[in-house]
Amino acid sequence: MKLYIYEHCPFCVKARMIFGLKNIPVSLQVLMNDDEATPIGMVGKKVAPILQKEDGGYMPESMDIVHYIDTHYGSPLVTGPVNPAIGKWLEANHPAAYPLVLPRNVNGKFAEFATPEARHYFIRKKEAASGSFEELLAHTPGLVKKVSQHLRELEPLIQQSNACNGELSDDDFHLFARLRSLTIVAGLEWPTRVAEYRDNMAKQTQVNLLTSVAQ
Ligand SMILES: N[C@@H](CCC(=O)N[C@@H](CS)C(=O)NCC(=O)O)C(=O)O
Structure with a gap:
């Protein structure tokens, strides 16, 4: 496949x-x-x-x-119930996470931006929808504070480092995808349990974090 x-x-x-x-x-x-x-x-x-x-x-x-x-393919793994509090957390976190992550993507050394044309295509399209990247980057200090607070609020919702609700569910896909995106942001404070979940999920899913290109 x-x-x-x-x-x-x-x-x-x-x-x-x-x-x-x-x-x-x-x-x-x-x-x-x-x-x-x-x-x-x-x-x-x-x-x-x-x-x-x-x-x-x-x-x-x-x-x-x-x-x-x-x-x-094989026995189903994604069998656990979702926790509405995780969905609410993701929704509340999005308005602060998105403007932090978006302008950093173009400096993340990603293969989809390997040509100047591809990079400019992304910048043009996203700036038209969300405002200039320069302006978004200017909001970094306040947004980093906000997202660090969100991460503190997330910590008690994480039950296990291999499944946020104790058994693998759709929530793990939405939550790990968000946390992985946030690893491109330098200066966030990651509480211990959230960091353990982030790192353990990266290992289990074989999806790289973005720490090495954090800005
Ligand atoms: N509902 C879709 C959303 C997929 C999506 O929005 N992907 C973005 C990339 S992050 C996309 O293809 N955007 C169009 C573009 O980049 O021009 C899904 O869950 O797969």
């Missing part, structure tokens, strides 16, 4: 996680960020992730990919 991804993309992380967790071989293919033709040719829109299944068919939507792989 082949999984088309962007390396910075949290939705792609969710799809990558299930392959790592189940130790299922998959070939990761990074799309250039300005390549519209390839994804449109596969699923009719410019989006990642896209799974090319063993039968040759294409499947978009990260959580559809997670559930498809989980139920079709």
Whole structure:
């Protein structure tokens, strides 16, 4: 199977996680960020992730990919209940996390931005929607404080370092994808239990953290 991804993309992380967790071989293919033709040719829109299944068919939507792989390859692993408090935390954290992560992505040495055209495509598109990256970066100190506070609030919600609710659930895909994105931000304070969960999930899922390119 082949999984088309962007390396910075949290939705792609969710799809990558299930392959790592189940130790299922998959070939990761990074799309250039300005390549519209390839994804449109596969699923009719410019989006990642896209799974090319063993039968040759294409499947978009990260959580559809997670559930498809989980139920079709070996015994299902994602069997635990979700905790609405995790969903609420993710929602409350997004407005502060997004403007911290977004402008840092272009300096993260990701393969999808390897050409100037691909990098400029991303900057143009995202700045049109969210404002200039320079302005977003200027808000760093306040946003780092806010997200560090969010991480403190998250700590008591994490029950185990291998499954936030004690048994692997959809929450782990959404939560680890967010925490992995946040590792590109330098200067965040990570409480011990949250850091243990982040590091253990990275190991179990075989998805790299972004600490080495943190800014
Ligand atoms: N609901 C989709 C969302 C996927 C998504 O929004 N992916 C982003 C990349 S992070 C994308 O492809 N955006 C279009 C673009 O980059 O031009 C999923 O869960 O897979």
